[in-house]
Amino acid sequence: MNAINLINVNKNFGKLRVLKCINLNIESGEIVSIIGPSGSGKSTLLRTIMKLEEIDEGIIKIKEEAIANVEEGIKVKIPKAVLSSSLKNLGMVFQNFNLFPHKTVMENIMEAPVMVKKMSKEESIGKAEELLDMVGLLDKKNSYPSELSGGQKQRVAIARALAMKPDILLFDKPTSALDPELVREVLQVIRKLAKESGKTMVIVTHEIAFAMDISSRVIFMDNGEIVEDSTPEKIKNTTNERVKAFLQNIT
């Protein structure tokens, strides 16, 4: 089944064309990395999939259900119930963690399951502890975000995204705000999820070696376009000059 489906998606910020006629199909269970220069539209692409940005043209579907549909500039209304049930399939991890500073680690993880999913407190505590154990932070359950390292904060953010049990996880440069020695612990958690969870994962990253290693598919974006969409092997040996230049600069 298709997890994510974009058909002719265009997105502008004012006069700036940020996504240009994007067509993309991601199958359930695929691990896809998105690479490309700064400003190429990677975050915007993820944000439109999360419905954090409106599009100007095209269709976005999550598990075959449209969450955005604009035909020739005319927005087709998506019923609220469809939208909210579709968005429940998605979890996103941001570059800057986005944790609630005044809540403990446990409270950060339990917030959405209790408030949105109406999970009981007991059940959510059990689930949160299980997730914290998975990311290796059970001993920090009563800490506040300000008491954690960047790598720990990001692992809490991953646990928080998982608490809603999404089938599809989007990561936007999850390690780029981290000191080099903290990058590895976060990549390890993402690698484990990629290997074991069976979830569909879309990872925007500048960690090229990591991307090539864990993904079955790598997408190179430049200037609002998908320039190459291929296997890690093929991307490494690309003949496309833009992709080549990017890979040479970054590694």
Ligand SMILES: Nc1ncnc2c1ncn2[C@@H]1O[C@H](COP(=O)(O)OP(=O)(O)OP(=O)(O)O)[C@@H](O)[C@H]1O
């Ligand atoms: N809210 C906004 N308003 C206006 N322009 C924006 C907005 N968000 C992004 N842009 C512009 O859209 C373009 C694409 O930005 P985007 O954040 O998607 O790039 P990116 O590929 O994620 O870059 P990076 O690798 O630096 O994170 C950039 O030119 C950016 O300046």
Ligand SMILES: [Mg+2]
């Ligand atoms: Mg970005």
